[in-house]
Amino acid sequence: xxxxxxxxAMGGDRGPExxxxxxxxxxxxxxxxxxxxxxxxxxEAVLATHDTPSSRIHLVHASQVVGMDExxxxxxxxxxxxxxxxAFALHKEGRVEAVVSAGNSGATLAAALxxxxxxxxxxxxxxxxxxxxxxxxxxxxxxxxxxxxxAEHLFQFGIMATAFSQVLFGLDRxxxxxxxxxxxxxxxxxxxxxxxxxxxxxxxNYIGNVEGRDTFQGDVDVMVCDGxxxxxxxxxxxxxxxxxxxxxxxEISKSFKAKLGYLLAKDAFVSFxxxxxxxxxxxxxxxxxxxxxxxxxxxxxxxAIKNAILVAAEMARNKVNERILELxxxxxLLLQDEALPSLENIAAGVSS
Amino acid sequence: xxxxxxxxAMGGDRGPExxxxxxxxxxxxxxxxxxxxxxxxxxEAVLATHDTPSSRIHLVHASQVVGMDExxxxxxxxxxxxxxxxAFALHKEGRVEAVVSAGNSGATLAAALxxxxxxxxxxxxxxxxxxxxxxxxxxxxxxxxxxxxxAEHLFQFGIMATAFSQVLFGLDRxxxxxxxxxxxxxxxxxxxxxxxxxxxxxxxNYIGNVEGRDTFQGDVDVMVCDGxxxxxxxxxxxxxxxxxxxxxxxEISKSFKAKLGYLLAKDAFVSFxxxxxxxxxxxxxxxxxxxxxxxxxxxxxxxAIKNAILVAAEMARNKVNERILELxxxxxLLLQDEALPSLENIAAGVSS
Numbered sequence: 110x111x112x113x114x115x116x117x118a119m120g121g122d123r124g125p126e127x128x129x130x131x132x133x134x135x136x137x138x139x140x141x142x143x144x145x146x147x148x149x150x151x152x153e154a155v156l157a158t159h160d161t162p163s164s165r166i167h168l169v170h171a172s173q174v175v176g177m178d179e180x181x182x183x184x185x186x187x188x189x190x191x192x193x194x195x196a197f198a199l200h201k202e203g204r205v206e207a208v209v210s211a212g213n214s215g216a217t218l219a220a221a222l223x224x225x226x227x228x229x230x231x232x233x234x235x236x237x238x239x240x241x242x243x244x245x246x247x248x249x250x251x252x253x254x255x256x257x258x259x260a261e262h263l264f265q266f267g268i269m270a271t272a273f274s275q276v277l278f279g280l281d282r283x284x285x286x287x288x289x290x291x292x293x294x295x296x297x298x299x300x301x302x303x304x305x306x307x308x309x310x311x312x313x314n315y316i317g318n319v320e321g322r323d324t325f326q327g328d329v330d331v332m333v334c335d336g337x338x339x340x341x342x343x344x345x346x347x348x349x350x351x352x353x354x355x356x357x358x359x360e361i362s363k364s365f366k367a368k369l370g371y372l373l374a375k376d377a378f379v380s381f382x383x384x385x386x387x388x389x390x391x392x393x394x395x396x397x398x399x400x401x402x403x404x405x406x407x408x409x410x411x412x413a414i415k416n417a418i419l420v421a422a423e424m425a426r427n428k429v430n431e432r433i434l435e436l437x438x439x440x441x442l443l444l445q446d447e448a449l450p451s452l453e454n455i456a457a458g459v460s461s
Numbered sequence: 462x463x464x465x466x467x468x469x470a471m472g473g474d475r476g477p478e479x480x481x482x483x484x485x486x487x488x489x490x491x492x493x494x495x496x497x498x499x500x501x502x503x504x505e506a507v508l509a510t511h512d513t514p515s516s517r518i519h520l521v522h523a524s525q526v527v528g529m530d531e532x533x534x535x536x537x538x539x540x541x542x543x544x545x546x547x548a549f550a551l552h553k554e555g556r557v558e559a560v561v562s563a564g565n566s567g568a569t570l571a572a573a574l575x576x577x578x579x580x581x582x583x584x585x586x587x588x589x590x591x592x593x594x595x596x597x598x599x600x601x602x603x604x605x606x607x608x609x610x611x612a613e614h615l616f617q618f619g620i621m622a623t624a625f626s627q628v629l630f631g632l633d634r635x636x637x638x639x640x641x642x643x644x645x646x647x648x649x650x651x652x653x654x655x656x657x658x659x660x661x662x663x664x665x666n667y668i669g670n671v672e673g674r675d676t677f678q679g680d681v682d683v684m685v686c687d688g689x690x691x692x693x694x695x696x697x698x699x700x701x702x703x704x705x706x707x708x709x710x711x712e713i714s715k716s717f718k719a720k721l722g723y724l725l726a727k728d729a730f731v732s733f734x735x736x737x738x739x740x741x742x743x744x745x746x747x748x749x750x751x752x753x754x755x756x757x758x759x760x761x762x763x764x765a766i767k768n769a770i771l772v773a774a775e776m777a778r779n780k781v782n783e784r785i786l787e788l789x790x791x792x793x794l795l796l797q798d799e800a801l802p803s804l805e806n807i808a809a810g811v812s813s
Contacts, residue, residue, distance in 0.1 A: 195665060201470065251473040257650045288693060289693075290605060297689065299609050301689075320696045322697065324697060325703075335650075337690070341641075341642060341672075341693075341694065342673070342697055345674065345698065345701075346701055348672075349702065353701075353702060355595055364728065366726070367729040368724040370722040370723060371722060371729075374722030374723050376718075377716065385582070
C-alpha cells in the first residue's frame with residue numbers, strides 16, 4: 110500500500126502556493142498519497158491554479174495557523190486547530206506515516222513531542238542536518254533542538270544519526286565523529302570530553318574528535334554536537350556560502366573579460382550551486398520521536414518540499430525508528446532513562 | 462624611536478625560512494626593529510641565503526624548540542630556553558614591545574600568561590580572530606583560548622575586541638553582537654542568555670544576538686562567543702571556503718568551455734582568494750595580556766608573518782591595552798576580579 114504523508118501547507122515563508130507545488134511534484138515522482146493541511150478554501154483555490162490535479166492529493170481543513178515568530182509553547186497550547194497540530198494528530202491516529210513542515214520549527218518540535226512523544230529510551234529528540242561535502246552527505250546532529258546538552262544526549266545523537274545514515278544512505282557502519290577543536294581526545298570543552306568517553310565505549314563506529322575544517326571533506330558520515338553549536342554551524346555555513354559567492358561575483362563584475370569568462374563557465378556555477386543547495390536534501394529529520402518528521406527551512410522552495418516529502422517517505426518505508434531502537438539496545442548499558450524538561454524550555458531554544 | 466618586535470623564528474609548520482622571509486619583508490615595509498629568536502647557527506644560515514640583510518634584524522639564541530604537538534604546560538615548565546619562552550622574556554624585560562609566534566599556540570598562551578600575566582581586571586585573556594566579510598573585517602572573540610566560559614568572560618571578550626576594533630580599524634563605536642541561534646534575546650543556551658543580560662547593561666555598543674549567517678554580511682564589527690564555539694566557527698569557515706572552491710573547481714574542470722571561462726575570469730578568482738585569505742590579517746591577537754601578542758596559524762606564509770608583525774606593531778603603537786583598561790573602567794561595576802585556573806587547564810583547551 111502506498112505511504113501517506115501529511116504536509117503542513119500553511120508553513121513556510123513563501124506561502125501555500127510553494128507547499129502545494131512541492132506536493133504536486135512529489136506525487137508526480139512517486140506513488141505517495143499526500144494530505145495538505147490548512148485553510149481549505151485557500152488550498153482549493155491554489156490547487157485550482159494547477160492544471161494537473163492529482164487524485165492522490167487530499168485536503169484536511171485547519172482553521173488556525175502558527176506564525177513563524179510565535180512562542181512555540183503558547184502556540185501548541187492555544188492553537189489546537191492549527192495546521193501543524195492537525196498534521197501530528199493525523200500521524201498519531203495512524204492516518205499518515207510522516208509529517209513534513211516548513212512552519213515554526215519550535216512549534217513543530219513541541220507538537221511532535223506533545224502528540225507523538227519520544228521513542229523509548231531517547232532522552233532528547235534532536236534535529237539532524239544534512240550537509241553536502243566533497244564526497245557524500247554528512248549528517249550533523251543536533252542542529253538546533255537542544256541548546257544545553259549533557260554527554261548522554263550527544264551520545265544518543267550519535268546513535269540516531271547513525272541509524273538515519275544507515276537507512277537513508279545505505280551505509281553499513283557510518284563513521285561517527287565528535288565535533289571538537291582538536292583531534293586528540295583530550296581537547297575540547299567539558300561536554301565534549303565526557304561525550305568522547307561515552308562514544309569510545311559504545312558500539313558505534315566512532316572515529317574520535319573531528320575538527321570543523323574536516324566537516325566538508327567527507328571523511329566522516331555522522332557529526333555529533335550539541336544543538337547550539339550545530340545550529341551556529343548550520344547558519345554559518347549558509348552565510349559563508351552566500352558570502353563566498355557574493356564576493357566572487359563582485360570580483361567577476363569588475364572586468365569585461367571576467368564577465369565573459371563567467372558566462373562560459375556558467376553551467377559549472379549552476380551545477381555547483383545545485384550541489385551545495387540545501388534544498389537537495391529537502392529538510393532536516395527530527396529524530397527520536399514516535400513517528401517520522403521532517404522540519405524544513407522556512408524559505409523552502411517547492412523542490413525542497415518535494416524532496417523533504419520523498420525523504421520522509423523513505424524514513425517511514427525503511428523504518429528508521431526500528432533501526433534507532435536496535436542501536437539503542439546494543440548500548441543499553443550506557444543509557445539512562447531521563448525525563449523530558451518542560452516543553453516550554455525545549456521549544457524556546459529551537460531556532461528555525 | 463622605532464618599535465621592536467620579537468619573532469619566534471622556530472615556530473610554524475614551514476620552518477625558519479618562512480619566518481625569516483616574513484621578518485625581512487616587514488623591515489623593508491616599515492622602520493621596525495625585529496629580533497628573531499631560535500637556533501643561532503640555523504638562523505644565520507637562513508639569513509645568509511638572502512642578499513638583502515638588514516641592520517634592523519637581530520638574533521637571540523634559544524637552544525630549545527617547543528613542538529607543535531607538545532603539551533603546552535609541560536613545554537613551558539621544561540623548556541625555559543625555548544624560542545617562545547625567550548621571546549616573552551624579552552618582552553617582560555622591556556626589550557621588545559610585542560611578540561609574534563606561529564608555534565604551538567597553547568604554549569604561546571601559557572608562556573604569555575606565565576611571563577607577562579593578565580591585564581588588571583581581566584579574568585580570561587582570549588584570542589581574537591579577524592574574519593573578512595562583504596563589508597569590512599569582523600573581530601570574533603574568543604576563538605580558542607577558553608573552551609568553558611561564564612557570562613563574565615564573554616562580556617570581557619566584548620570589551621577587549623571593541624578596544625582592538627577601535628584602535629586597529631579606527632571605528633568609534635564598534636557594533637558588538639553576541640553569536641547565538643536566533644536574534645531574539647531569549648534565544649540561545651544558558652551561557653548566551655546570561656551574557657546577553659550583562660552586555661545589555663554595559664556601555665558597549667551592543668546590538669544584540671547575531672546569527673552565524675550574518676557573521677559574513679559585515680553588519681557587526683565584533684562578535685562575542687566562547688572559545689569552543691569560536692574555534693569551531695574559525696575552522697569550519699576555513700574548511701568550507703576550501704570545499705566551496707574545490708567543488709567549484711571540479712565542476713569547472715568538467716567542460717572545456719567552462720575551463721576557458723575560468724581562464725578568462727582567473728584574475729577575479731585571484732582577487733577573490735586574496736580577499737578571503739586569512740594571511741591578509743596575519744594572525745590573531747591575544748588580548749588581555751600585559752603585552753602585545755599575535756598568535757599566527759601554524760601554516761602561516763611569509764606574507765602572513767609580515768602582516769602579523771605589522772599588526773603587532775600597530776597594537777603597541779596605538780596602545781590597545783590602555784584602551785582595554787579604559788573600557789573596563791567604564792563598566793567596572795559589572796566586573797569581578799577572578800583567579801585564573803591553572804595554566805594546565807587553560808592551555809590544554811587551546812587549539813592552533
